[in-house]
Amino acid sequence: NAGVTQTPKFRVLKTGQSMTLLCAQDMNHEYMYWYRQDPGMGLRLIHYSVGEGTTAKGEVPDGYNVSRLKKQNFLLGLESAAPSQTSVYFCASSYVRSEQFFGPGTRLTVL
C-alpha cells in the first residue's frame, strides 16, 4: 500500500510556464484535496473533489485548475505560473468526513 503519492517532488518553473502536479492514492478514497503550505500560514485548501468527475473550489483557487478523471488520481494544473505560487503543495485523500491522508509534498519554485 503506497498510500498517497505525488509527482514530482521538486520543480523549478519560470514565470508564465505551465505544469501539472499528479496525485495518486490506492486506498479507494472518495475525497481528494490539494493544499498549499507557506511558512507560518498552515495549510490552505486550493481545490477538492468528492468523487470521480467532480471538483470544487477551496479557499485559494485562483491560478489553479484541477481534474479528477479517475477515482485514484487528482491533477493540479498551473496554466501560467507566477512567483506567488512558489510553495509546497500537498495532496490528501479521505473517506467521507474522516481523517485525511497526506502525500509527501511537491516543492515548487517559480522564478
Place this chain on the structure above:
Amino acid sequence: GESVGLHLPTLSVQEGDNSIINCAYSNSASDYFIWYKQESGKGPQFIIDIRSNMDKRQGQRVTVLLNKTVKHLSLQIAATQPGDSAVYFCAENRGYSTLTFGKGTMLLVSP
C-alpha cells in the same frame, strides 16, 4: 529551504516531560477534530481525532481533550521524546467535505 515552522508559536520541553499543545476553534458547528504532526520536509501525519459527542480520547502516549463550551482543543503528549519534535496542527470539520486547519505549533524537545 524555508521551514514550515517559521514564525509559529513554539513550545520547548525537556525529554520525558509531558507536553500540552492548545488550539482554539471558531465555529461552534464543528463536530469533528483532528490533530496532525508534521516533521520537517514531510507531509502531515494523522495522530488522533475526536468527535463532538466526546470530551476526551486517548491514544498511545497522546490524549485529546475537547471543551466545547470555550471552543478549545488540546493535545497532551506523555513522556515527550526527541522524535516528537515537529509542527502540530489541529483541524476542524464544520459539517462539510473539508477540514479547516490551524496555523500550527512547533514542539521542540531537548534531550
